[in-house]
Amino acid sequence: MSNLTVNAVKEEVRAWLQENWDAGLSLVEWRNKLADSGWGVPDWPGQWYGRDLPVAMLPEIEEEFAEVNAVGVARSGIRMLAAATILEHGNDLHKKEFLRRILTGEDTWCQLFSEPGSGSDLAGATTRADFDGENWIVNGQKLWTTSAHHADYGLLLARTDWDVPKHQGLTYFILDMTQPGVDVHQVKQMNGHASFNQVFITDATVAPQYRVDEEGAGWRVAMTTLAHERRNADGMNRLNRDSGLPGAIYEEERKEVATVMEPYKWYPQRAGRVDLVMQRAKQTGRIENASVRQEIAKLLIMSKSAEWTARRARAAQELGMPQGPEGSLGKLAASNVAKQASGVHTLISGADALLTGSDGAMDGLIAEVLVSVPAVSIAGGTDEIQRNIIAERVLGMEKEPRFDSGPFKDVPRNVV
Amino acid sequence: MNFEFSEEQNLLREQASGFLKDHCSTKVVRKILDGDESYDQELWTKVVEMGWTATVIPEEYDGLGMSYLELCVIAEELGRSLAPLPFSSSVYLATEALLVAGSKEQKEEWLPKLASGSIIGCLAAGEGKGQVTPKSLTTSADASSLSGSKLPVADGDIADFAVVFAACDSGDGASTYLVDLNQSSVSRQKLDTIDPSRSHAKIDFAGASAELLGKEGEGWALLNNIYDRAAVLFAWEQVGGAETALEMAKDYAMGRFAFGRPIATYQAIKHKLANMYVKNTLAKSNCYYGAWALSTNAPELPIAAATARVGAIQAYYFASKENIQTHGGMGFTWEFDCQFPYRRSKLLSINIGSEPVWQEKLIKAIETGRAA
Numbered sequence A: 001m002s003n004l005t006v007n008a009v010k011e012e013v014r015a016w017l018q019e020n021w022d023a024g025l026s027l028v029e030w031r032n033k034l035a036d037s038g039w040g041v042p043d044w045p046g047q048w049y050g051r052d053l054p055v056a057m058l059p060e061i062e063e064e065f066a067e068v069n070a071v072g073v074a075r076s077g078i079r080m081l082a083a084a085t086i087l088e089h090g091n092d093l094h095k096k097e098f099l100r101r102i103l104t105g106e107d108t109w110c111q112l113f114s115e116p117g118s119g120s121d122l123a124g125a126t127t128r129a130d131f132d133g134e135n136w137i138v139n140g141q142k143l144w145t146t147s148a149h150h151a152d153y154g155l156l157l158a159r160t161d162w163d164v165p166k167h168q169g170l171t172y173f174i175l176d177m178t179q180p181g182v183d184v185h186q187v188k189q190m191n192g193h194a195s196f197n198q199v200f201i202t203d204a205t206v207a208p209q210y211r212v213d214e215e216g217a218g219w220r221v222a223m224t225t226l227a228h229e230r231r232n233a234d235g236m237n238r239l240n241r242d243s244g245l246p247g248a249i250y251e252e253e254r255k256e257v258a259t260v261m262e263p264y265k266w267y268p269q270r271a272g273r274v275d276l277v278m279q280r281a282k283q284t285g286r287i288e289n290a291s292v293r294q295e296i297a298k299l300l301i302m303s304k305s306a307e308w309t310a311r312r313a314r315a316a317q318e319l320g321m322p323q324g325p326e327g328s329l330g331k332l333a334a335s336n337v338a339k340q341a342s343g344v345h346t347l348i349s350g351a352d353a354l355l356t357g358s359d360g361a362m363d364g365l366i367a368e369v370l371v372s373v374p375a376v377s378i379a380g381g382t383d384e385i386q387r388n389i390i391a392e393r394v395l396g397m398e399k400e401p402r403f404d405s406g407p408f409k410d411v412p413r414n415v416v
Numbered sequence B: 001m002n003f004e005f006s007e008e009q010n011l012l013r014e015q016a017s018g019f020l021k022d023h024c025s026t027k028v029v030r031k032i033l034d035g036d037e038s039y040d041q042e043l044w045t046k047v048v049e050m051g052w053t054a055t056v057i058p059e060e061y062d063g064l065g066m067s068y069l070e071l072c073v074i075a076e077e078l079g080r081s082l083a084p085l086p087f088s089s090s091v092y093l094a095t096e097a098l099l100v101a102g103s104k105e106q107k108e109e110w111l112p113k114l115a116s117g118s119i120i121g122c123l124a125a126g127e128g129k130g131q132v133t134p135k136s137l138t139t140s141a142d143a144s145s146l147s148g149s150k151l152p153v154a155d156g157d158i159a160d161f162a163v164v165f166a167a168c169d170s171g172d173g174a175s176t177y178l179v180d181l182n183q184s185s186v187s188r189q190k191l192d193t194i195d196p197s198r199s200h201a202k203i204d205f206a207g208a209s210a211e212l213l214g215k216e217g218e219g220w221a222l223l224n225n226i227y228d229r230a231a232v233l234f235a236w237e238q239v240g241g242a243e244t245a246l247e248m249a250k251d252y253a254m255g256r257f258a259f260g261r262p263i264a265t266y267q268a269i270k271h272k273l274a275n276m277y278v279k280n281t282l283a284k285s286n287c288y289y290g291a292w293a294l295s296t297n298a299p300e301l302p303i304a305a306a307t308a309r310v311g312a313i314q315a316y317y318f319a320s321k322e323n324i325q326t327h328g329g330m331g332f333t334w335e336f337d338c339q340f341p342y343r344r345s346k347l348l349s350i351n352i353g354s355e356p357v358w359q360e361k362l363i364k365a366i367e368t369g370r371a372a
């Protein structure tokens, strides 16, 4: 990516924004313009709302948006995992029907993978989909489904064949969450928020055209979704900040943040809020303490190396190198950073960190870090699973002996 | 910023790694560890012939005038092969000191010889007890004569000259001198250390003739600058060594059976190796950052050097100790090679300042608002 092309692209987007950016439009009107122009997701294919530009160009383009306070497409949350999966495995019908509305923010998505009986062992899913000659009929229970209570659609992994080995009997569907057979209940988390849900599915239907990829190919498709999740493609690390600007379109954006994005409001805290550490250490004077300094230094080094590793991965991606293990590595790095950060915040705040709400350090934000951090090592595949992946796929170490080969119906599993 | 080396740099790597595989097997390391020699002279001669000692020395001083990225590539491969050579002393420390602070005459005198490998340099800062500071320095110099004791000095027993730090009353409290070690007022004594594959010595100066390097009273700043630069190069060596430890562990785990199956199939072993891999990879990312800062003389160098150094110390120690653990009882024998990376990791974790020192440097740099 030469400076020449970067400058040319920046110039082009600047000119386009000058011509088109209009805070008087409605959010959806504006985002439709973005979709049509390709400037909303410039890294997507030209044929589908993008401009085939390298990912590394995105920050440069975002700079131009920020320059004129232009609103972007809706690009955080499970919707981006849905988009990535559909771009890779969906057919043209899926792309036509869903991608645009994902970008405009009109539709919200959730990921119906984990179940009470199978989380890490995703291929052990027992939610079933049976074809009745006309439609797929879905029955079962999903758990930990983030955003299901707002979602219009779900990425559903269900079993369609019980007589083949577990990985071969799964199929991937797009489930309409607004139908009567889908019953969603929020589940309260240890940090007091309730961003995930239980989803009871009883005779819900999926029309045949909403199957993604082949029957029995569900595992392969799910791997795409998970790879993007691990790569942090869910955009959670760039949660929409409140522009603070007056005007109808910003008002609409704020409303979006307050509603559909509400489940993610604690996500920065679960990552450990490394950004607050130096400032807090200086404010409290704890920066003077030798052992606190050492722990802060360790944290900053961990967090820097995670950042550089992510940038290296992105650079490799751009050079067209095959996607490696960076997702697993990045997840483990993030989980270590979060844990260390929680320790450091405790050291800095002392007893203050115990108090929640307005009595606590930074109005309870620090306490929220402490009770949110454990999620990072679980959500999106636990640390242990990431280590297995690295050992087996990267280092090429032999798999453990397993007890779940053969037809799935005979595999020992949880009774739920 | 680049996160990968260029095609030419990767070619250099292939060449270096092929060469070291042929000429620096662990047998060579073991020969130095077990024997009386301070370094492998045959290997040194070949390394010099390859031009590695001349890498970043400008062409006007008979060097190759390449960038620090090339030197990072070489450092990584030398670290990977655990080479028993005075390369780091002569190249990362002595050559750097001259490049950073040498006068034109000094450069003309010393750099061509360093490039051609006809002389070996070393750096003498520490005086044995604890972290050296300008206040703790007892070595002193007047006009042109220097007295005091330095230890441990890496390669001090075989080097031809030393870059020596001595107390002074002006400026930051230290000045730097070039001292010819082959003079009668210098005596040296080889020391036993935890890593006998890299030699160390105590050097006594009794009114040795010395020549000021850089300005009087700017020695401490110079030392810190040299350490920042060398930290990046050492970090590449350390990451190379850490990768060797992981390779060794992996090879052993795949071939060793316990309880009817390869130990590589046990998660306790898998996760150990996965953790090694994660630490190594993260540390390497910091090395790239450091390489970039070093090669562009970026103001971020102190921060980049500290992150590279601490990450590399941790990764190397972790990988080398877990490699021993993976080998079970065999790992604890003299016969097995597991001890080499472990010893080297310990040595390199303290040679130019240990973890807390660099952590403190990092915090200071961030506190005082130098670019983070």
Ligand SMILES: Cc1cc2nc3c(=O)[nH]c(=O)nc-3n(C[C@H](O)[C@H](O)[C@H](O)COP(=O)(O)OP(=O)(O)OC[C@H]3O[C@@H](n4cnc5c(N)ncnc54)[C@H](O)[C@@H]3O)c2cc1C
Binding pocket: A110, A111, A112, A113, A114, A115, A116, A117, A118, A119, A120, A121, A143, A144, A145, A146, A147, A196, A375, A378, A379, A380, A381, A382, A383, A384, A385, A388, B267
């Ligand atoms: C905040 C949050 C949000 C989430 N959002 C979603 C969502 O939107 N959609 C969704 O589908 N899921 C979601 N999840 C679920 C998440 O993916 C699962 O919780 C996770 O994969 C672990 O599965 P489990 O809870 O069933 O634990 P289990 O699989 O029962 O694991 C229990 C313990 O055993 C360990 N373990 C299991 N198998 C192995 C093995 N082979 N080797 C070593 N150790 C093993 C695990 O590491 C863990 O420590 C979310 C979870 C959290 C915490």
Ligand SMILES: Cc1cc2nc3c(=O)[nH]c(=O)nc-3n(C[C@H](O)[C@H](O)[C@H](O)COP(=O)(O)OP(=O)(O)OC[C@H]3O[C@@H](n4cnc5c(N)ncnc54)[C@H](O)[C@@H]3O)c2cc1C
Binding pocket: B256, B257, B258, B259, B263, B266, B267, B268, B269, B325, B326, B327, B328, B329, B330, B332
């Ligand atoms: C200082 C010292 C003194 C000793 N003294 C004696 C003595 O007096 N008498 C005597 O009989 N022996 C003695 N031993 C031998 C010692 O008991 C063995 O070295 C030890 O039991 C490990 O066996 P191993 O070396 O064969 O390693 P292995 O069994 O080959 O193990 C290699 C690695 O694989 C791991 N591993 C193996 N199986 C599993 C598993 N199921 N799950 C997870 N990880 C696994 C191990 O923890 C180790 O990290 C001594 C060893 C040492 C180092």
